[in-house]
Structures are given as C-alpha cells and as structure tokens.
Amino acid sequence: MSAPAAARLTRIGTLYAVLAALGAMFSVPVVWMLSSSLHELAAVFAQPYRWLPVPLHWENYVRAVTILPVPRFLLNTVIITAPVMLATVVSSALVAYGFARFRFPGRDALFALCLVTMMLPGQVTMIPLYMLFSRLGWVDTYLPLIVPSLFGSPFYIFLLRQFFLTIPRDSEEAALIDGASRLRIWWSIMLPQARPAVATVLIFTFIGTWNDFFGPLLYLNSPEKATLTLGLNLMKTQVLGSGVVEWNVLMAASLLVLAPNVILFFLAQRHFIRGLSMGAGK
Amino acid sequence: MKAETRQGWLFVAPWVIGFVLLTAGPMIYSLYLSFTASTLLSPPQWIGLENYRRLAADPLFYRSLGNTAYYAVLGVPLGLLLALGLALLLNAPVRGIGFFRTLFFLPSVTNAVALSLLWLWLLNPEFGLLNSALRACGVAGPLWLQSEAWAKPALILMSLWTAGGQAVIFLAALQGVPRELIEAAAIDGAGVVRRFFAVTLPMISPALLFNLIMGLVGALQVFTQAFVMTGGVQPGSEGGPNQSTLFIVLYVYKKAFQEFEMGYASALAWALFVLIVGCTALAWRVSRDRVHYEGGAA
Structure with missing residues (x-):
C-alpha cells in the first residue's frame, strides 16, 4: 500500500472512532431510558445496573397510560x-402570498416588521394576553392555544414567501388573463406548487404544538383538559410525590410522548433540515 | 385605491390584525402595567416607577439575573463549540455519515418535558447513570440538581446534548463552502488549522452569527427544564436549592401566575426584554465587520 493511501485509511479510521465514541455518548441516555422503561422497579435501583431487562416488563407502559x-x-x-396546523398554514400562506406577489405602499416596511416580531421574546406579551383571554372567559379552554394561529406566524410567513418568490409567474399571469380571482390563483396554482414548503410548515407546527408546554401550563387548569406534554408533568408531580419513585413508569410515559416526534422525524427528515437551514439563511 | 393595493392588504390582513391584537397592543399594555400595581382581579393602579425601584433592590431579581447570565455565558459558547465540532465531523464524505447525522440531531427534535424527566433520572445522585458511571471510575459524583453549585452546570450539560440542532445549521453552511477555495488554500501551503481559520470560518460566519444569536436568545429565556426539573411536588417550589436555578423567565412566571403580581411581573418582563434586545444588538454590532456575506453586504 502506498504511503498516502495508508495515511488516508488512518484518517478515516480515526474519524469513525471519534464519531462512534461521540455517538455512543449521545445515544446512551436514550438506551438507558428504554432499558429503565422495561425493568421492574427494583431492577431500576439495582447496583450495578443491569442493562438488559429480562424479562421485558411491558406492563410499565400499561401503567404509564392508566396512572x-x-x-x-x-x-x-x-x-x-x-x-x-390547519389555521397556521392557511393564514401564513395567505399573508406570504400577499407579501410575495403584490406591490403596495408600505409592503416592505410591513414585511420588515413581520421579521422583527419573529425575534420578539414572548414574555412581554404573555401577561396582557393572559389577562385578555381571562377577561374573555377563555382560561381553561383550548381557545387561547388555537385562536392565535388564525393570524399567521412570522417564521412560516417568511418561509412560504421565500418559496413563492421562486415560483415562475407564467401560469399565474395566464390565469389572471382568464379572469381567475387572486384567491383562486393562491389556492389552485400557488399552494400546489409550494407543496414542499407547506409540508415543512405543517411538520414544524405539529412539532411546536404537540410539544408545547408553556401555553397549556398557563391556560389549562383542569387536569382532564391537559395535553400529553402537560400531562407528563402532572404525572411527574404525582409519581415524585409517592413513596418510591416509579422511574420505570415515568420513562415509559416519556418515551410514549417522544415517539410521534421520532417517527415523524424519520418520515420527513429533509423537511426538518430545510426548515432549520431556511431560518439560518435569512 | 388601486386594486392591487387593496388586494395586497387583504392578503396580509390576518397578520396585520394579529400583530395589532396579539403583539403591539399587549406590548403597550404590558409597558403600562409595569407602572401599576395590578393583580388579576383588581383594576391597575398607577404607581409610577415604583415597580422598577423595587426591582432595582430585589435580591431575587439579581439572583435570577446572575443565574441566567451564568447559564448563557457558559452554555452558549460551549454549545457553539460542540455544534461546530460535530458539524466538521459530520461534513466528512464517508460512508454511513447520514446515520451519525441523524443520531446527533435526534435529541433536539424532541419534547422538553420528556427530556427533562430523562435528565432528572440520569442526574439522580444515587441511581442515575451519570453518577453510576462516575462511581465506576472511582469518582464520587455531585448531587447535581440538589446542589447549589452543580444545579446550573447540570442544566448546561443537558443543553449540550441538544447541540445537534445548531450542528445541522453549521453543516448546511459548511456544505456551501466552495471546494476550490479550500483546495486553493491547500496549494498555497496552508495547513488544516490555517485553512479552517482563514477560509472555512469566514465562509460560515453568517451561520455562526445566527447560531450565536438564537442560542443567546434561547438561553436568556430558559424555562421548561428549570420548571420541571428543579421544582418539587409543591407548586411554587421551583427554583432549585437556594434559588440556584431561578432564571428570569421562571421568576416572571412565579410572580405573574403563582403570586398574580401582574404589575411587578410586567416590569420584570420588560427588564428581560431590554436584556435580550441589548444582547442581540451587541452580537450584531460586534460581528458586523467580521461576518462575511457571499455577494456583498447582507
């Protein structure tokens, strides 16, 4: 073997070794979580820890969904x-189309303002919004969590607008000449062509809403109205408050809440990457 | 009015209405609230600068400020370094690299409460994996979240585990660096280190700035981990041993939604707002001449 080829092999070998070591460090917590979730309670506290749960205690998962x-x-x-998801994508796409295809006084300033609000920390608005929703009698209902999505979300408006700008105007102009309304063009020409961006918005909205903790924590008081994420915190409080903490059940419940995210991630990996890099590209 | 103007405004109307009702209006009202004594039930009473005077003398405010600064100053640079390191590794054109990309990215697409529970268990002083591993190496692990000194480092450690999200952004930037540039530098005799600092780093500096600002803004607003992991069973007990994980947002939350001091909480929220805007502006200014945008100014 020639010297450069040997050097290359060593380099690749080192790279794999480093990746494997780091990969192990990153995945070991999840493996441990899975292992804990299938152990009986005593085995969870055993020292030294036995990684392989034999037999598998699937009843932890049953308990996790019934406790x-x-x-x-x-x-x-x-x-x-x-x-x-529906309201966010429809409202954001309407606004994005307005910013992408119409010329009107104030448009650019308005779009800049929209981008600025993307960076606004929510804490300065959360107290008045809570007072507003409480005045409307919406506390302990789902309305404060749903209604704001009717008004579009700055990041998705930005993402969809950028995508609309890449769509050629030809078919739109032909449709205009044929007398189609703007709304019709938006629905039957723009949206179908923007399918990848729409999918990205749907996926990100799903992840954001499914995993939201702060909103449900503020607005949902009755335990029976809780979301999965809020419910997981309720379960924590209950389990931690009992004598021996059932970590196996808590880990089973956590894994169940994580599962849809992980499945979605594997189904739609490129959308995650697109959404993330769109954010950075601005 | 021209038809195009009217239609354009109609299309952007949802966002404009939302901006007025859900952003601008509430911001103005919260600024007003910060000058009042206000509970949820009684109408606000104007008290001028009293809330800000109280804030300037509130030891818990300074405590939360210090905790947040600790978390951001230590956590953000460490997270950036780790993410950049990961991205450089993951940029290697070798077989199976897609598997590793997925592996490192996965922790950052998940649920903050579920991850908090996982880490609560990992960091358990007696039975947690971390201290078991340390014990196996002959080291007595700290009490982590139950220790005033170790609670914040524990949360930073947890945040590093989700560095994959930033790594993806670095990776996308690295893949945009033209190979010719790096090869030209190599031909000119630049070594690996020189090539990185003279070519790669300037080329990915927009991604670095983006990750820095987003990381900073995120760290200044840290809440869920502290709320879930350092709270006991009783509501109101959040904040860790001797308030060592009382971060600003957690303090705002407690004042507003556990003690219903809406006026004082609004003043705290505005202090946080100024801090976030200030830090972001500072990061922009400092980096303005150092960030390289392909094709001229941004």
Missing part, C-alpha cells in the same frame, strides 16, 4: 394540534 388518563390527554392534544 393518569393518557388516552384523554392524547385526544386533547389532537384537538388542539389539528386546528392549529
């Missing part, structure tokens, strides 16, 4: 997430 009304939490989460 609190988890199916109810799941339903609640879906009831919030589905309309938020």
